Amino acid sequence: xxxxxxxxxxxxxxxxxxxxxxxxxxxxxxxxxxxxxxxxxxxxxxxxxxxxxxxxxxxxxxxxxxxxxxxxxxxxxxxxxxxxxxxxxxxxxxxxxxxxxxxxxxxxxxxxxxxxxxxxxxxxxxxxxxxxxxxxxxxxxxxxxxxxxxxxxxxxxxxxxxxxxxxxxxxxxxxxxxxxxxxxxxxxxxxxxxxxxxxxxxxxxxxxxxxxxxxxxxxxxxxxxxxxxxxxxxxxxxxxxxxxxxxxxxxxxxxxxxxxxxxxxxxxxxxxxxxxxxxxxxxxxxxxxxxxxxxxxxxxxxxxxxxxxxxxxxxxxxxxxxxxxxxxxxxxxxxxxxxxxxxxxxxxxxxxxxxxxxxxxxxxxxxxxxxxxxxxxxxxxxxxxxxxxxxxxxxxxxxxxxxx
Amino acid sequence: xxxxxxxxxxxxxxxxxxxxxxxxxxxxxxxxxxxxxxxxxxxxxxxxxxxxxxxxxxxxxxxxxxxxxxxxxxxxxxxxxxxxxxxxxxxxxxxxxxxxxxxxxxxxxxxxxxxxxxxxxxxxxxxxxxxxxxxxxxxxxxxxxxxxxxxxxxxxxxxxxxxxxxxxxxxxxxxxxxxxxxxxxxxxxxxxxxxxxxxxxxxxxxxxxxxxxxxxxxxxxxxxxxxxxxxxxxxxxxxxxxxxxxxxxxxxxxxxxxxxxxxxxxxxxxxxxxxx
Numbered sequence: 001x002x003x004x005x006x007x008x009x010x011x012x013x014x015x016x017x018x019x020x021x022x023x024x025x026x027x028x029x030x031x032x033x034x035x036x037x038x039x040x041x042x043x044x045x046x047x048x049x050x051x052x053x054x055x056x057x058x059x060x061x062x063x064x065x066x067x068x069x070x071x072x073x074x075x076x077x078x079x080x081x082x083x084x085x086x087x088x089x090x091x092x093x094x095x096x097x098x099x100x101x102x103x104x105x106x107x108x109x110x111x112x113x114x115x116x117x118x119x120x121x122x123x124x125x126x127x128x129x130x131x132x133x134x135x136x137x138x139x140x141x142x143x144x145x146x147x148x149x150x151x152x153x154x155x156x157x158x159x160x161x162x163x164x165x166x167x168x169x170x171x172x173x174x175x176x177x178x179x180x181x182x183x184x185x186x187x188x189x190x191x192x193x194x195x196x197x198x199x200x201x202x203x204x205x206x207x208x209x210x211x212x213x214x215x216x217x218x219x220x221x222x223x224x225x226x227x228x229x230x231x232x233x234x235x236x237x238x239x240x241x242x243x244x245x246x247x248x249x250x251x252x253x254x255x256x257x258x259x260x261x262x263x264x265x266x267x268x269x270x271x272x273x274x275x276x277x278x279x280x281x282x283x284x285x286x287x288x289x290x291x292x293x294x295x296x297x298x299x300x301x302x303x304x305x306x307x308x309x310x311x312x313x314x315x316x317x318x319x320x321x322x323x324x325x326x327x328x329x330x331x332x333x334x335x336x337x338x339x340x341x342x343x344x345x346x347x348x349x350x351x352x353x354x355x356x357x358x359x360x361x362x363x364x365x366x367x368x369x370x371x372x373x374x375x376x377x378x379x380x381x382x383x384x385x386x387x388x389x390x391x392x393x394x395x396x397x398x399x400x401x402x403x404x
Numbered sequence: 405x406x407x408x409x410x411x412x413x414x415x416x417x418x419x420x421x422x423x424x425x426x427x428x429x430x431x432x433x434x435x436x437x438x439x440x441x442x443x444x445x446x447x448x449x450x451x452x453x454x455x456x457x458x459x460x461x462x463x464x465x466x467x468x469x470x471x472x473x474x475x476x477x478x479x480x481x482x483x484x485x486x487x488x489x490x491x492x493x494x495x496x497x498x499x500x501x502x503x504x505x506x507x508x509x510x511x512x513x514x515x516x517x518x519x520x521x522x523x524x525x526x527x528x529x530x531x532x533x534x535x536x537x538x539x540x541x542x543x544x545x546x547x548x549x550x551x552x553x554x555x556x557x558x559x560x561x562x563x564x565x566x567x568x569x570x571x572x573x574x575x576x577x578x579x580x581x582x583x584x585x586x587x588x589x590x591x592x593x594x595x596x597x598x599x600x601x602x603x604x605x606x607x608x609x610x611x612x613x614x615x616x617x618x619x620x621x622x623x624x625x626x627x628x629x630x631x632x633x634x635x636x637x638x639x640x641x642x643x644x645x646x647x648x649x650x651x652x653x654x655x656x657x658x659x660x661x662x663x664x665x666x667x668x669x670x671x672x673x674x675x676x677x678x679x680x
Binding site (some may be wrong): 127128130131134153162164165166167168171235240249250251252256330331334335336337338345346348356357358361362363365 | 463464466467469470486487489490491494495501503504505506550556557558559563564567575576578579580582583584588592595596646650651659665670
């Protein structure tokens with residue numbers, strides 16, 4: 001209430017423009033006294049007060065309404081509390097993301113700066129005590145105790161073609177994993193892209209109302225389909241069918257993984273493309289039809305190009321989903337870290353590597369840190385992709401339609 | 405009705421207050437040993453009701469050993485011996501190198517498709533196949549076709565055991581497809597005529613076990629309870645329990661019971677082999 005005569009902020013002005021005659025005075029928590037008074041004026045004097053609010057000038061009845069405001073103070077405090085609560089809950093998700101971000105990077109960073117491990121050789125550490133005598137047949141071979149060499153980790157070893165983390169001389173080449181993720185994602189997008197986009201085009205332009213109302217929920221159910229079920233389906237049925245059809249040498253390979261992954265990606269591409277197509281102003285469609293274009297011409301040459309930034313965003317989001325999908329990759333791609341160009345070879349993806357290996361690594365050793373590095377890499381890739389997608393939807397699509 | 409339930413709840417909570425909970429033993433570790441560990445716990449708690457409560461969880465040998473090092477479990481199940489680095493961590497934390505209990509024996513089998521003409525392999529041949537020195541079946545008496553390799557994930561005790569004892573420390577071929585769990589390997593081999601896999605000897609359907617020769621001259625031995633128990637089958641391993649210190653009190657009684665004929669008979673029921 002200190003700056004009683006300050007002009008109204010653009011936000012509150014816009015807000016009131018949307019509802020010129022509020023039935024109940026909406027009192028912004030951090031508003032100037034003049035604005036608040038004017039909005040109370042809205043409610044009491046109906047039309048006259050509203051114009052006051054539009055100009056943002058403090059009305060003549062300020063002192064009086066300030067007294068009214070004083071009487072309503074308890075209510076106002078309650079409103080502030082509720083607003084702050086909702087704000088806090090919304091902030092919570094932001095905090096979670098930040099914490100995950102910080103945690104992953106905190107675990108990965110010691111990989112490059114300083115080592116938390118210290119070399120242990122067999123000679124230094126004694127044997128465990130044994131308890132309970134074992135009788136009868138001994139093992140056929142004495143178990144040789146082989147220890148991993150504890151050579152210091154070098155960052156450049158990440159850029160190699162061999163991923164053998166549980167080896168006597170661990171090899172941390174992430175290139176085959178990166179290539180594996182890209183191969184599976186490529187196959188998934190080649191399939192899911194056209195299917196998702198054309199399905200969206202069909203529902204938003206061609207489909208009769210009943211078909212649209214049936215199709216949308218069905219495809220959205222597919223989005224909520226547990227990926228482990230899709231993976232299981234791929235492992236047991238899809239792999240056999242595709243092997244018989246294409247004669248793959250390996251039953252599980254990038255193609256099987258990609259086809260299964262496309263089932264998870266189609267709903268994302270479909271939903272986002274559908275929204276983008278629905279946002280294309282009807283004026284464009286009507287103008288095109290009025291000029292004598294056929295319905296399919298309108299769809300392909302008018303509506304689709306207009307919605308292109310949104311569809312691009314849909315594909316980017318689909319890419320992110322396929323890249324990060326773990327369970328399907330783990331079950332259907334064969335998990336062999338091969339660096340080959342052939343799509344019919346088994347692959348090991350980044351996310352499946354984390355999923356498969358995290359459970360048994362010794363906390364704090366190099367393998368653990370490398371897996372966290374892979375996690376950080378995935379995080380950055382999906383973060384970047386989402387940012388790009390957001391940029392295209394916000395920055396391009398909306399600008400195109402609103403013209404500002 | 406609701407009143408009856410409330411009364412029941414009050415009665416239950418009164419009982420639980422009157423009789424303090426039995427001391428709890430937590431067991432964590434190897435997924436291979438989860439079923440065995442749970443069966444031991446069930447039978448033990450049934451044999452001595454109200455004496456202790458035993459909780460068994462899996463997660464993997466490495467997870468269990470980490471839990472032992474962090475002090476969050478009393479007993480760790482492990483399908484591989486503790487590594488020197490892990491013993492070192494335990495020593496830093498508790499000034500103890502841990503106590504190892506060999507609780508059961510397990511045989512690892514090499515699986516072939518049931519229609520495969522190959523019957524027996526030497527240890528050296530298995531090693532060469534898994535390190536991609538032999539890539540065609542015709543080199544080991546089969547058809548002229550590429551060998552498709554299946555194996556376990558590299559976080560499993562089975563993977564490490566196979567690497568150390570069959571491959572003698574060499575790396576697995578990059579083309580080996582790693583699958584989660586022995587059942588998945590069996591399933592994959594049963595669907596693929598030209599494939600080979602490895603895992604526990606306790607599962608079999610649509611596949612056959614390769615007979616293993618220790619070297620070219622020695623006889624081919626099939627993994628059976630008898631050959632695994634007397635050690636004539638060359639690919640066998642122990643399953644371990646690890647403790648921080650020598651067992652005392654309730655834990656000692658439990659470990660002694662596991663090693664008793666009663667406990668060891670459960671090992672046989674679950675499909676592994678007794679140590680006594």
